[in-house]
Amino acid sequence: MSEIGKVLIVGGGIAGLVAASMLRDRGVAVDLVEKKRDWQEYGVGIIQQSNIMRAMQFAGLLDRYVSAGYAYEDNVFHDPEGVPVGRASGGRLAGPDFPANIGVRRSKLHEVLKEAALEKGTQVRLGVTVDALNQQPGRVDVTFSGGAQGAYDLVIGADGASSQVRALLYGDKYQPTFVGQCVWRHNFARPDEVDALQIFSDTAGNAAGLVPLAHDLMYMYLVTKEPGNPKMPQAELAELMRARMVHFKGRIGELRREIHDPAEVVYRPMEVVFVTDPWYQGRVVMIGDAVHTTTPHLAQGAGMAIEDAVVLSDQISRGGPLETVLSGYQARRYERAKYIQDNSLRVCRAQMENDHSLNYPQVMAEMLHFTAQPI
Template sequence: MNAVKKVLIVGGGIGGLCAAIALRRQDIEVDLVELKTQWTVYGVGIIQQSNVVREMAKLGVLDGYLDAAYAFEDVTINTTAGEQLARIPGQRLAGPEYPANVGISRLALHQVLSETVAALGVSVRLGLSFESLEQVGEGVDVLFTDASRGRYDLVVGADGLYSHLRGLLFGEQYLPRFTGQSVWRYNFPRAAGIDHLATFQGPAGNAGLVPLGRDQMYLFVTSHEPANPRMEAATLATQMRQRLSGFTGLIGELREQITDSDQVVYKPLEVVFVSEPWYRGRVVLIGDAVHATTPHLGQGAGMAIEDAVVLGEELIAGGSVEQQLQRFMARRYERCKFISDSSVLAGDKEMAHDSSFDRIGLVRRMLDVTAAPI
């Protein structure tokens, strides 16, 4: 008999929603609480590379958003002027009927995930979190912030970079660290030639163009911000143009069209990695709560999605909860650590202006690692 029949998920971001879907697909009862009173979505768009496309197909949600997304095969790495240095073909890991890669707006993705969660019968409560947890016997007693209570076989923390659950399990041992870089994003109508993920190597950061749909793409650029300055909202467009000053070609043309500061999405890059088992008893953490990294390899959300799928598989694979979570860790730890370390390394090399760094080689290695079965 399955040891886990009822689960609480704390956090309603991509990782939490995917975990809810994965567990419901295994007939596990799921409650999900999200601290936000309104389910707003932060950011512009998201890249789902071959391994993520594979896992979304497993979750049964990929068909639900392909029409709202942009499917593409390849990734190019280019100079600041747009001269191509490498073209890396994608792999159709989800099967020949699906694309290698997908670009999608976060809003469109959230809509499909949240609708799927509702259709699968997940109990979702917004504006709510936990007040306290007590592990008693073969369960976890939870007191919620509205004074209600619940008892669960397992609690899953998907509450992000500033995870309250991580603090509860590990204290102050693991705190987010600012890397020295930030990322800037801005939406544009999709240019005809941007039918793939195009990245551009700059002198102080890297830029990229990501197709999100038939008529939309976004531009991103990383920048070195050693003092982590507070950016005045009214100056964001000017500041983003300045960070793109070393680029010509299409990026240079687009730079001059960045005029609306309200449309600039600016984010300092912070990381955290929990270097010990991500669970204590019957409470386990996934996603950014335990392995938040930088966007240099485009795999941050992908690792959270993989966590969700693997957790769903292990919770019905027999054995005690301890054995299930041990197997989960065995399948996830080294893979996530490779992505975390490699992403941070790429950013460090950017800030050091290390021209000898083989970014193309790292991207190829990442694609090989993530293509492997989990």
């Protein structure tokens, strides 16, 4: 073990919670501050692919994680008529007893990760952020919002796309950039036929997917072009979502009739950030969306965040000088996260331009092959 005995994690999302669990398993004292007072997630879903199964196994969280979701094997692509045209499948990287993928409600995933982190002794404070980080020889002095102080061997910024830790390290150099598309999400009852990730497109360059989440539940995501990133009034979200689905045929076209309640629609613009400077300075390091926010076209943002947490914990366990620990972490993560962002943006651009020459199933298959490589 290196000189790291006490860590502060800023951000109680996917990356922060996995890092907290793993560091507690290694005997590190962990404080975690989360900006939200109401520490919850939406009930819509998230796709977790084969490399994430393997990472969760490293993290010692796989059983509870799999039991929170719905297991499936394949990604099936459809043409605008709703006819299946391609398939990409990840292997069972966590072993034959575990599925290749799961679909899981974000709220359930959050509960599972939160429960594990708390059970292992993470000290959590809600409604708190970090105002200042003052690096001293051998420690970081932290000033929290509200004025409290603390001293840590390492601070981990896991505070998402609009990271405050990133701003404290790099000012306003890195800001989330809107890519031109937005995502509309809604849960539905799951018919038996939706037993894999099913990906669709229409003739107007919009995309959609159906993701099984539970025996009786699935979620749909709808990806649309929204030039100028307009603000959508919450009360009109159902109507606006339905209007964007008129060109879809088959199952997606039918689901349009089931969208009535604006409170059931979760709408979000797609943004990207990628830090090309070092992902750490002194005793402060960043993981997850704080350092690389991707678009969700390859469903790997949370995957990269979880792998970051696993690799950083592994580097800390290996010990050695802190510079070696943190540079080793970045070296093991940089190209992988860059590959995901670059290839997600390739799909994004093709959809923006309604360019059907990009072979999406092939991009997905190559990504699954790439992410199957060891971390």
